[in-house]
Amino acid sequence: MKRYIMYLIAYSVGGFVLERIINLIFLQEWYDNSVLVGPYQPLYGNGVLLGVLFMEYVYPKIHANTVIKEGTFILVAILATALSEATTGYFFEWLTGIHLWDYGQTFTCNLEYVCLIPTSLFGIISYLVIKYLHPRFKIWLDRTPNSVFIPLLVIIIIDIVYTFYTLV
Structure with missing residues (x-):
């Protein structure tokens, strides 16, 4: 269990860095939408963690040629990203009433929290990371x-409690 929590923490930090870089590239500013x-x-950490779980428990059991096996892995990474985006967005909005982001006005999108192109790109990045x-x-x-594990876990739990306490 410790291993998976550490994965979640590490890939959540990686997601933070990735999102800052994307914001710098596309918005030309250090936009912090944390x-x-x-x-x-944690949205990114959850998506990668789902992909890691697939890689560890399902991927080795796929008996197919490399193209099909890797294609399945990429598809699962994209679906894990979509699931993470949807559950995070809708749950957070349900819990706090705050709408985090909206892909609805973006090309190829009709859902608020999941969109074909950005979700697929994040899924492919997730696959490459994994x-x-x-x-x-x-x-x-x-x-x-x-x-190292316990202090990191305590810091994140305090942050989550603080965040929801101040928002709700």
Whole structure:
């Protein structure tokens, strides 16, 4: 369980960095649209974590040629991203009444929180992270002492409680 929580934390930080870079490129400014106070976006961490779970438990059981196997992995990464976006967006809005983002006005979109092109791009990025960066991160995590895990978890829990306490 510790391993998956650490994955969630690390990939949430990575999502925060990715979103800042995207905002700099497309908005030409450091636009911070974070929900939580700390430098992490659990939305991205959840999407990657779902892909990691697929890679660890389902992917090895797929007995098909490489193209079909990798294509399935990419499709699952995109669907995991869509699921993460939809559940995060709708749940947060239901819980707080705050509408986080709206793809509804974007080309190829008719849903508020999920859109074919951006969701697919984030899914492909998720696939690439899982395929090429995750094996290295897994090795690093095995060498990380437990004393790092508890403080990180406590900080994030405090941040989540603080965020929802101030919004609700």
